[in-house]
Amino acid sequence: MNHSGLIDVRGLSSSYGDNQVLHQIEFTIVRGQVTVIMGVSGCGKSTILRHLIGLKPSQPGQLLLEGRDAAALGTEGWTDYRRRIGVLFQSSALFNSLTVAENVAVPLRVHSRLPQETIRIICQIKLHLVGLADYSDYMPSQLSGGMRKRAGLARALAMDPEILFVDEPSSGLDPITAAGLDELLLALRDALGVTIIVVTHELESAFRIADQMLVLDKGRLLVAGTPEEVRQSSDQRVLQFLRRIADQQQRHAGEYLAKLIG
Amino acid sequence: MRSAAAVIKGVQWINDQEVVVTLQGVLRMASVCAPRRQLLQLARKGPTVLVIDLTEVSAIDTAGIAILVEVLRAMHACGGKLRLTGLTDQVKRMVELTSLDQVLEVYDSMHAEYSSKRDDVSAS
Numbered sequence: 001m002n003h004s005g006l007i008d009v010r011g012l013s014s015s016y017g018d019n020q021v022l023h024q025i026e027f028t029i030v031r032g033q034v035t036v037i038m039g040v041s042g043c044g045k046s047t048i049l050r051h052l053i054g055l056k057p058s059q060p061g062q063l064l065l066e067g068r069d070a071a072a073l074g075t076e077g078w079t080d081y082r083r084r085i086g087v088l089f090q091s092s093a094l095f096n097s098l099t100v101a102e103n104v105a106v107p108l109r110v111h112s113r114l115p116q117e118t119i120r121i122i123c124q125i126k127l128h129l130v131g132l133a134d135y136s137d138y139m140p141s142q143l144s145g146g147m148r149k150r151a152g153l154a155r156a157l158a159m160d161p162e163i164l165f166v167d168e169p170s171s172g173l174d175p176i177t178a179a180g181l182d183e184l185l186l187a188l189r190d191a192l193g194v195t196i197i198v199v200t201h202e203l204e205s206a207f208r209i210a211d212q213m214l215v216l217d218k219g220r221l222l223v224a225g226t227p228e229e230v231r232q233s234s235d236q237r238v239l240q241f242l243r244r245i246a247d248q249q250q251r252h253a254g255e256y257l258a259k260l261i262g
Numbered sequence: 263m264r265s266a267a268a269v270i271k272g273v274q275w276i277n278d279q280e281v282v283v284t285l286q287g288v289l290r291m292a293s294v295c296a297p298r299r300q301l302l303q304l305a306r307k308g309p310t311v312l313v314i315d316l317t318e319v320s321a322i323d324t325a326g327i328a329i330l331v332e333v334l335r336a337m338h339a340c341g342g343k344l345r346l347t348g349l350t351d352q353v354k355r356m357v358e359l360t361s362l363d364q365v366l367e368v369y370d371s372m373h374a375e376y377s378s379k380r381d382d383v384s385a386s
Contacts, residue, residue, distance in 0.1 A: 112291055114325060118298070121328040125360050160291065160323040191355035192323070 006031040006163070006195055007052060008064040014047050014056065014219075021047050022219045029163075029212075034189055034196045036206040039216035040241065045199045046090070046167060048216075052197065053087055053165055054078050083111055086161030090168045092152030094140040100151045101127065101136035107158045126154040129184060131177070145172035150181070157188070163195045164188065170202040178202070182209050203242065207231075215241060267293030268326070270300050271318065279310040286318040289326030298329040305336035305344075312337055317348030327360050334366050345369060 007029035014022035021044045029035050029052075037045045050056040051063055054070070063070040065081055073081065094103050104123040108114060114122070127133050130150040140148055149172055156164060166185070170178040182205050188194045200206055206213060206227075213230045215222045215238050223233045230238065240247075271286040283304065285297060305312055312333065316322075330346070337344045345367040349357060357363050 112325075113295070114291065114328075115295075115298075117332060118294070118325060118328045121331050122324050125324055125327060125331075128361065129359070157324075160325070187359050191352070191359040 005029060005064070006066060008067075009048070009051075010062055010064065012048070012051060012058060012062045014044070014051065014058075020219065025216075025219075025221050027214055027221065027224050029195060029197060031195050032189065032193045033211035034185065034198065034209050035212045035214065036210035037197065037199045037214045037216065038201060038203075038206050038241070040201060043216040044219040045216050049165055049167055049197070049199050053085060054082065083159070084161060085163045085165060086156035086159065088149070088153045088156040088164075088166045088169065090171065092140075092148040094148055094151055094155070096140050098140075099136065100132060100138050100140065100143070100154075103140070103151060104155045104158050107155065111159060122158065123154075126157050127151075129157065130154045131180065146174065146177055149173060150177075153181070153184075160192060161194065163197070166196065166198045168200055168202075169198060170200060170205045178205060179208075185209055203244070217241070268297050268319065270297055273304065275309075280313070281309045281311070282313045282315055284315045284318065287320070289319050289322040289329075291323055291325035294325045294329050298332065301329065301333045302336055305333050305340065305342070308340045308342065309337075310342045311345060312342060313345045313347055315348045316346060316350065316353050319353055320350060322353045322356050324356075324360065327356060327362055330362065330366075343367065347371060 005028040009025055009027050012022055012025040013020065025048065037048060039045050047056065051058050058070050060069055060071040065073070068077070095106065098106070101120070101123045104126050105119050108119045108122060112119075124133065124136065127136055130153050132147060132150055132154060135143065135147065135151075140151065143151060149169065153166070153169070156166070169181055169185070173181065185196055185198070186209055189196055198206070198209065210227050212224070213227055214224045215230060215233075217237045222235050222238050223230055231242070233239070266287040268285055268287040268289040270283060272284040274282045276282060281304065283301065287293070289297070301314070314330070314333070330344075334344045346357070347369040348371060349368065357368060
């Protein structure tokens with residue numbers, strides 16, 4: 001099998017100010033696969049996503065997009081890359097002043113020269129895919145959190161992206177809708193060959209859709225492999241994550257007292 | 263990798279009411295405008311049956327699916343029917359993914375009555 005990297009991450013480190021949140025991360029995104037990035041809240045998975053979509057710059061050599069150094073892509077290179085990707089943000093990031101259908105149409109109006117009627121039909125198809133065919137004229141404020149998430153996904157899919165980035169797709173969704181969303185992601189991979197990168201901490205969803213899994217903790221990559229390889233990991237932190245075992249409080253009494261009394 | 267843009271390879275009137283259109287190439291967003299215009303012109307001529315042969319269409323995206331829907335609507339407006347035939351694997355998966363197979367007639371292969379009579383004629 002050809003496992004050439006669509007995206008290669010090599011020794012990626014990242015900080016917010018003095019706070020280093022990623023430490024020497026290395027992995028490869030393979031074309032046509034679903035890669036799931038997992039870990040507890042604050043482990044750095046969304047920061048990786050920000051690097052992969054160009055919202056946070058990477059140092060030279062740390063991020064290769066189809067073999068090209070992301071740090072040297074330039075404005076034109078990034079514009080071309082962004083035309084080929086779709087992103088569903090955790091917040092859905094819908095335009096509140098536009099209807100659901102108008103939100104989905106935005107990338108098509110910006111990036112294509114399709115006739116309005118073709119755009120209207122594409123929007124309706126995308127809304128049908130995510131189960132919102134009857135809500136095209138609704139405003140985002142009239143939708144539930146889960147429906148906004150699905151509307152955001154419809155917009156992310158508007159241009160039939162080659163690469164789809166999805167941040168926490170299942171959050172705010174009921175189990176049935178979440179399962180439907182998982183099925184949709186797999187169908188997109190199979191029907192269109194879409195490469196999908198999902199950031200989540202939902203174990204059930206992750207194991208259902210992943211071809212490759214990455215488990216992060218405190219900004220470090222603990223394990224990368226197939227779902228089966230991750231299940232068989234002997235890393236204690238991975239086992240704790242998979243078994244949903246809570247962290248033990250380990251604060252010294254003196255330190256705690258100091259916090260309390262200020 | 264760039265693939266050949268979709269073109270209408272042939273238009274064959276079986277009789278004065280039924281027409282078979284052969285598409286060829288990749289029916290994607292960047293290349294749908296020309297075949298869309300030609301297909302809609304053909305549909306507005308009022309055939310009772312328009313068959314689109316997709317045997318030589320290797321891939322389709324949602325924009326390609328959307329123009330098939332536009333042709334379907336134009337056919338309905340004239341009281342006619344749209345049939346798709348010869349769907350390759352990827353096209354079939356897209357048609358199913360978008361539920362298009364629920365709203366129009368899809369056949370695995372060309373009807374015998376058409377395949378025996380048709381000769382490809384270059385689109386004018």
